[in-house]
């Protein structure tokens with residue numbers, strides 16, 4: 001059965017590439033899974049030598065996957081992985097198809113698979129990976145994922161089916177994930193986290209979810225907070241608090257800005273150390289020349305300006321982007337905020353009210369707003385105080401310009417940014433893909449030459 | 450027009466730390482700013498675990514948002530432990546209020562969850578909510594409604610709904626609005642929310658007041674009227690972005 005499925009789906013994959021059909025990456029996998037529900041299981045069984053690393057969490061999957069791949073490649077491993085955004089079962093299946101020959105043989109040593117929150121249980125019912133990195137769990141697209149507690153419960157059920165052969169690398173500073181790890185005493189669980197002195201916040205920001213003890217429902221207190229609900233927590237009711245946390249972040253420095261990236265780097269270092277036996281000093285050296293992942297802090301030179309794209313797809317991600325702006329120490333900062341409400345973004349834009357845009361007020365010199373829901377974002381910014389000149393019923397807004405058309409908005413934002421300065425683009429997922437196309441695609445080349 | 454600096458309102462935000470999942474805190478930000486822009490003094494007081502129940506007596510406008518089931522349990526324990534009577538009296542005596550999604554359901558008689566468990570509500574609103582079962586689809590998407598509130602009948606109110614429960618109003622209760630696009634209370638009778646005394650219960654997120662400032666001003670006006678008497682007139686606030694945002698959604702469904 002596997003040979004005809006591979007022959008068919010590989011042909012389809014070829015046709016998609018030949019026809020340059022965008023977003024067609026998941027079709028071969030989708031078709032394979034419809035023909036054989038256990039396609040992924042079969043492929044994994046056919047390749048007993050292939051090591052599998054699964055990455056799950058609300059934020060940081062792509063960055064962590066890319067850092068892992070970077071270091072493993074430098075250590076002589078042949079690495080494959082699913083493409084950004086193709087993190088459902090069909091994306092995993094497509095990745096296996098693309099890297100297999102007609103008989104299902106995959107010529108690679110490691111598969112790094114980033115998977116969607118809801119997909120983890122499905123994937124684990126197909127095979128048991130060598131390692132799973134559980135990064136964090138935040139509020140994200142409630143219309144699609146449901147509530148955080150519900151996902152944590154599903155993960156717990158799925159992880160409980162594993163054996164000691166799977167190394168679990170879990171965030172010990174995320175109360176819900178730490179609790180999840182503690183509930184699996186018969187498995188090999190390791191916790192990563194940061195030392196208290198690296199955490200700068202004292203108050204829990206609004207978007208945080210896990211404020212109540214997962215054990216006894218008492219309110220958690222924090223002696224320090226890294227970001228969102230990630231920090232050094234304590235339950236006064238039952239004494240629930242992080243313990244046995246490994247922090248490699250002082251040796252292996254994060255190649256990217258933001259405390260959240262220190263967590264990602266830390267998780268990767270711990271996993272590589274435990275599962276692949278790579279020494280910390282080696283990891284430290286190998287990470288030094290890492291370049292940013294697609295749409296995550298990559299800097300694009302565009303008409304003499306430095307454009308930083310920072311994916312901002314949920315409240316925690318957005319608040320993190322605001323912090324990255326803080327870390328960029330230059331006087332003039334333009335910001336372009338892009339809000340879409342397509343399926344990959346989540347149809348509900350209510351979440352922008354959980355972001356503390358009030359903090360952006362002192363960081364951005366100019367803000368241009370665009371995307372399908374540009375006006376929703378503009379209203380949010382108005383109420384966050386980005387309209388200093390507003391009075392007497394007039395709509396004179398000093399700080400904010402609304403241009404729904406993306407190309408026009410980019411043009412305007414670039415114009416407003418003096419040459420040599422930074423323009424920060426904060427897009428939701430589908431807007432990130434669009435903006436990259438515009439900035440790096442043919443349209444861009446024509447305009448600059 | 451309201452006289453500058455002459456008026457003040459106290460907004461009671463019920464369980465801001467527990468019942469605020471879907472960006473609903475925006476409603477409080479909006480009410481606050483729209484008062485401040487008109488130089489109406491505002492104080493927002495959080496009413497949560499550990500707050501004295503009598504604080505409810507001191508507020509002019511109530512707000513409560515939705516939450517995860519687990520947090521709702523904690524809230525319920527706290528309300529039944531003391532604040533319930535105060536909240537009931539405030540609503541019955543005519544304090545204006547806005548109750549969104551989980552809070553709206555919670556003010557009803559009871560809620561039947563997907564697994565069949567019955568969760569008692571406060572019974573202030575004569576309504577019941579049932580989730581038809583684990584496999585029943587959630588009612589999710591953009592929603593457009595027309596309020597049945599005097600002075601707002603011509604308005605298209607736009608928001609986003611996301612609820613598993615189907616709500617049926619008791620005979621004596623009036624819905625907040627009629628559904629133009631979307632599901633509303635139950636997806637069948639084309640009604641949305643409830644109006645009871647001076648409070649509104651609704652499923653609309655967005656947050657609801659963000660694209661519908663007329664509704665925010667209605668609540669502010671009502672609160673001023675009850676506190677100071679007369680017929681307060683609010684200074685108009687420019688709203689072209691709100692109109693554009695609303696038209697973006699309306700344009701997708703109504704031609």
Ligand SMILES: [Zn+2]
Pocket residue numbers: 213214215216217218235236237238239240
């Ligand atoms: Zn506890």
